[in-house]
Amino acid sequence: MSKISPCLWFNGKAEEAAKLYVSLVPDSRIDTVQKNIIDGPAGKAGTVLVVEFTLAGQGFMALNGGMKMEYTHAVSFKIDCADQAEVDRLWDALLANGGKAEQCGWLRDRFGVSWQIVPSVLPKYIGGPDKAGAARAMQAMLGMVKLDIEGLRRAYEGKSAA
Known part of the structure; x- marks a missing residue:
């Protein structure tokens, strides 16, 4: 796994997005799903906080950050x-x-x-x-x-x- 990996910010959709992405590209998988252990800005205890996944051998992280953030074409x-x-x-x-x-x-x-x-x-x-x-x-x-x-x-x- 690479020392550097992109982190994608979502508002409650991190696991859904990661599942879609890994379903599309060979050599892809969900590696870990981490849940919130307490209620906080990123969600209630027990909800998904972070999903680590691999796309075509490249590590990614999807984070439910607790608010909507917009992506730009500066990164694609x-x-x-x-x-x-x-x-x-x-x-x-x-x-x-x-x-x-x-x-x-x-x-x-x-x-x-x-x-x-x-x-x-x-x-x-x-x-x-x-x-x-x-x-x-x-x-x-x-x-x-x-x-x-x-x-x-x-x-x-x-x-x-x-």
């Missing part, structure tokens, strides 16, 4: 996706029940956490050796909400949409 979590099916699956799951789609493969889940759902081939297209192709792929990406691998490929290769 990028998931590299092997193919379009994985992009689609994660996109749909993280948007479910109140998430919000944004531009260029970004979204906010129902808890307000920002995610980037990115095909692993993206650098090949927007940073490839064909500078004109990379520029076309970048322009195509800027017009996308959910990233479309075939659309990026076609743009890079200079082919019009099917």
